[in-house]
Amino acid sequence: MSEHEDELADAQTESPSSLGRRRALSIGVGVLGGGLALGPLIPALGYILHPLSNTITSAGEGFIGVGGRGQFGPTIPIKVDLFADRKDAWSVTRQVKIGSCWVLEREGELKAFSTVCPHLGCSIDFDTEANAFRCPCHRSEFDLDGKPVEGPSPRALDTLEVKEEKELVAIRYRRFRQNISEKVEV
Ligand code: FES
Known part of the structure; x- marks a missing residue:
């Protein structure tokens, strides 16, 4: 056999x-x-798939135009939305909203305050009756210079850089860490 x-x-x-x-x-x-x-293929797969799991945003690196100088006065702040291109690993999405800010003139100079509350990040409103900025979440209140006058916010409203060029206004959008007394960019 x-x-x-x-x-x-x-x-x-x-x-x-x-x-x-x-x-x-x-x-x-x-x-x-x-x-x-x-x-041996796992590192190679990780390399190939990496961009799918890791979104890189480079939007808002520079100044973003928000309109003419004439629209911003000293009494009522104007809320403006900021748009920029968002870059992912392989694609660019045009004109995505990256944030908002309040703009007004103080002693002849333009000021821009982020709408993100320095306490826990809720959106800051402007109360025309009280003539003050207010956060609806925990009732922080800020004066027209952005200084805190009431509530738990640990610091003033976060200012953003403003540039004026040929009657046009541009703002550099940034985000800051919340619930700490210093203004620290994230
Ligand atoms: S998030 Fe604005 S006061 Fe708390």
């Missing part, structure tokens, strides 16, 4: 439980072999 015929004969006489063990063993060896073969 040949070796192959011997093996066949063995398999026919083997009990079902022994056949099951043999199958489980061969599946385990297959999985282990497959894992070892894929091992």
Whole structure:
């Protein structure tokens, strides 16, 4: 009898439980072999898929135009939305809203205050009756210079850089850490 015929004969006489063990063993060896073969490919896959899981935003690096100088006066702040291109790994989305700010003139100079509350990040409103900035979440209140006058905010409203060029106004948008007394960019 040949070796192959011997093996066949063995398999026919083997009990079902022994056949099951043999199958489980061969599946385990297959999985282990497959894992070892894929091992070197994992860093390469990570490299290829990396951009899908990691969005990089470079929007708002520069100044963003918000309109003519004439629209901003000393009494009522104007809220402006800031738009910029958002860059992901492989694509650019044009003109995405990246934030907002309040703009007004103080002693002849334009000031821009981020609408993000320095306390816990709610959106700051302007109350025309009280002539003050207010946060609806925990009732922080700020005067027209952005100074806190009431509530839990640990610092003044965050100012943003303003540039005026040929009667046009541009603002550099930034975000800052919340609930700390210093203004620290994130
Ligand atoms: S988030 Fe504005 S006062 Fe708390």
